[in-house]
Amino acid sequence: MSCPGFGELNIPSSRAFWDDCDEDEFENITPAEKLELKFEAEWADSKTPFESDLLVVIEGSQISHFGTSVLAKDTKRVCSIPAKSSSLHWNPENKQLLAILEDDLTMSGEVTELLLPFAKVAKKVVTLTLKAKVEFKSEEIQLYSDDIAIVRGVGATEKGITELEAPNFIAGVAAGVATWRDQQELPISSFVIYTDKIPLDSTAAQPVLKLLQSVGVACTSSYIPPRKDSSYLYM
Amino acid sequence: MLFLKNKSTSLDVSDHTVIIPSICVGNAAQLACDLLIASKQLHRIGSLSHPALIPVYGPSAYQHEPNEKVSSCELYEGAEDKLLVVQFRAPWIARHTASFQSQLVELLKSARRVVILSGSFGFERRVIEESPWAYRASANFKEAHAAQLGNSELIKWKEHTGEAIYGGGNALQLFKAFDEQKVPVMLLFRYLLEGDNSTDASLIVRELNELCEDFLQLRSSGDGSFKLTVPKSWNLLFGNDVTELLF
Numbered sequence: 001m002s003c004p005g006f007g008e009l010n011i012p013s014s015r016a017f018w019d020d021c022d023e024d025e026f027e028n029i030t031p032a033e034k035l036e037l038k039f040e041a042e043w044a045d046s047k048t049p050f051e052s053d054l055l056v057v058i059e060g061s062q063i064s065h066f067g068t069s070v071l072a073k074d075t076k077r078v079c080s081i082p083a084k085s086s087s088l089h090w091n092p093e094n095k096q097l098l099a100i101l102e103d104d105l106t107m108s109g110e111v112t113e114l115l116l117p118f119a120k121v122a123k124k125v126v127t128l129t130l131k132a133k134v135e136f137k138s139e140e141i142q143l144y145s146d147d148i149a150i151v152r153g154v155g156a157t158e159k160g161i162t163e164l165e166a167p168n169f170i171a172g173v174a175a176g177v178a179t180w181r182d183q184q185e186l187p188i189s190s191f192v193i194y195t196d197k198i199p200l201d202s203t204a205a206q207p208v209l210k211l212l213q214s215v216g217v218a219c220t221s222s223y224i225p226p227r228k229d230s231s232y233l234y235m
Numbered sequence: 236m237l238f239l240k241n242k243s244t245s246l247d248v249s250d251h252t253v254i255i256p257s258i259c260v261g262n263a264a265q266l267a268c269d270l271l272i273a274s275k276q277l278h279r280i281g282s283l284s285h286p287a288l289i290p291v292y293g294p295s296a297y298q299h300e301p302n303e304k305v306s307s308c309e310l311y312e313g314a315e316d317k318l319l320v321v322q323f324r325a326p327w328i329a330r331h332t333a334s335f336q337s338q339l340v341e342l343l344k345s346a347r348r349v350v351i352l353s354g355s356f357g358f359e360r361r362v363i364e365e366s367p368w369a370y371r372a373s374a375n376f377k378e379a380h381a382a383q384l385g386n387s388e389l390i391k392w393k394e395h396t397g398e399a400i401y402g403g404g405n406a407l408q409l410f411k412a413f414d415e416q417k418v419p420v421m422l423l424f425r426y427l428l429e430g431d432n433s434t435d436a437s438l439i440v441r442e443l444n445e446l447c448e449d450f451l452q453l454r455s456s457g458d459g460s461f462k463l464t465v466p467k468s469w470n471l472l473f474g475n476d477v478t479e480l481l482f
Contacts, residue, residue, distance in 0.1 A: 016258040016404025018289060021329035023399045026408060032286070032330040106328055109307075110286035141475040154293055155304060166468045169293025169305055171325065176290030179306045183238045183282065190292060 019106055035110050037088070039079040050078070050090055052097035055122035056217050057115070059101040059174040060130030062199035065226050067100030070209065071219050081114070083107045083173070088118075094218055097122065101173050112176030119177045126215050127174035129192045130208070136194040137168050149207035150194040155182065157189075158215055164192060189215055201225050237342065239281035239310075246281075246310075246342055248319055252447065253346040255321045255339075257353040257406035261429050264352035264406075266436030266469075267443075268322045273297050273466040274440075277311035277320055284308070285338065287331035291324050296468035305468075317347070332405060336412055344416045348376060350447070351413075352439055353406035353424035360426040367426045368392040368442060371410055376419040383446050390445060392423070400424060421446075433472070437463055 021029060039047055058067050064085045075089035075098060084102035091098070097118060101111070119125055136150050144150055152164035169175075170192050181188035191211060197204035205223035212219045239246065254271065256264030271277070276299040284290065288307035295303040311320045327335065343349060360367065370384075370392045377384060384390055400407050406422055413420035423443060427435045440463065 015260065015262060015326055017329040017332070018326040019329050023401055023403060023405075023407070026329060026332070026405065029329050029333075031333060032328075105289045108290055109284070109288050109328065109331070112284070112290050113286060137471045137475055139471065139476075142478065145478065164294055166294045166296055166305075167470050167472075169291050169324075171289055171291045173290065175292035176284070178292045179282075179284070179290055179304065182292070182304055183306075 032110075035082045035107065035114065037079040037081060037114055040077055042076070043078050049117040049121050050097050051095075052090075052118070052122045053095040053124065054216065055097045055099070055118055055125045055177075056212075057099045057101065057125070057127040057174045057177050058130075059103065059128070059172050060198070061103040061132075063130060064100055064102060066200050066205065066208075066223060067098070069220075070205070070223050071098050071212070071217070072100070073218075073220060081111055083111050086111070088115075091218070096218055099173070103172065105172055108172045108176060111173045112180070115173065115177060116180055119181060123187075125177060125181050125186070125188050126217060127178050127188070127190045128208070128212070129170045129172065129174045129190075130198065130200070131170075131192060131194050132198055133194045133196040138165075148196055148204055151207055151211055152192050152194075154178065154190040154192070155188070156191060160214075161191070161211075168192075191215075199225065236284045237281065238284070240279070248343055248346040250347050251312075251317045251319045253319045253321065253343050253349045254443075255343075255349065255351050255409065256323060257351060257404040257409065258323055258326055259354035259404045259406065259424070260356055260402035261354055261427055261432035261435060263354040263425065263427055263432040263435040263439060265323060266432055267352050267439040268320050269296070269466050269468065270436055270440050270463050271320055272311045272322060273299065273464040274462065275313050275316070275318070276464075277313045277318070279303050279309055280312045281310045282306045282308055283310070283321075283339070283342075285331065285335040287327045287335035288323070289325040289328070296324075297466045298464075319343075319346070327405065332408075336405065336409055340409075340412045340416055340418075344413070344418050346418060348379070348419040348421070349413050350443065351406050351410055351420065351422040352443070353400060353403040353422060354427045354432075354435065354439075355400045355424050356402035357426045357428040359401050366391045366393050368423070369395040369426070370421060370423045371395045371407070372421040373410075373414045373417075373419055375417065376421045379419055380421075380446065392442075395422075395424075431472070433465075433469065 075091040078088040083104035086101045089098040153161040178190040410422040
């Protein structure tokens, strides 16, 4: 019986590149092709940014089902965003634009640039990032051991929302949009929820729905996660 | 994309010393820049965004500027010392790096001098008795700093001549890009290992001060000791305390 990797010296790659490139291969990397939003047929001709009253950017791992079933009701799909199964939805009735973004840090800088035209013309922008609870850093972490979710805001003025403290931060498209709005001194409400269940289940979704409703985002009052096939394992 | 707080569309660094960290082993160069910014209480003048940079957003990293929000690439200035420090808070995306690097060089090519800080894997130092420091400098930088670099009592660095600095990220490529533009540029790096690199960071700042004491002036008056301020973003550098429930 062999033990693969035993005795091998694994030299760590440098921290410089997120997409794991070594110093001696850096100069041979082909430049990236420009990403584009893939518009649905209905919007293919116009492609002009929607002047929304509210732009909601929700980002996290395995967020698509939650986003489409809870937030995208009565909306029309505008385009797919080139980061896994991410998409943009438009609700013409309440002029709410919704970006549902699967966690993909490699493309996040470029996707941010694709969404900035929409963020520029939006009257108000709300970003929400979902992260695993284990990523939350605090000197008093034991206080949160029984919490389903830890809700924090970054520069948010909403009542009852605790401000995120260093060294915590958010990363990704939501962070990019929030940074740009903040730099342009445009209104931005940015939130992060550290949840103990990813993908969200009906219980873990409750703090998320409560926050969204409190900041005026149109959404349903509950969430039913997709049914999973039985694993046929005896427990 | 350059964003400046004074709404200007260009950055005037013609009489500035620019310090840039590479994203290297142990993040030591970024930690060194953190120490510089916090200790000298430099003011944020703007930021840069680019597809090569993973966007980040969050509370201020420094005590002296509590209302700022962190971003992936921040620009800090010490107007009196004519010092500009670039700080990166995220790793780069390799396939966009060449484009970002050329934009960065274009933005800073009018600088009086550029110092790139970096680190290399400790096991790359082949002769253990040799200095843990190495540098590479352009001809015009060497000429301008002949007195300091030639002072063997003060500077004990080895000149690097290799083709790569393993663990140093894009430091060497950035050095070459500035050198091509005839910008006086020096790359200073330390051989180090992953771990608690806060000590390496303070050593990098001290070593840099030997060369650049005229503008860094980090030595407090009198006894010659250093006074470095640790930023609040260094809290919990290795994560939360281990929960007692484990035991």
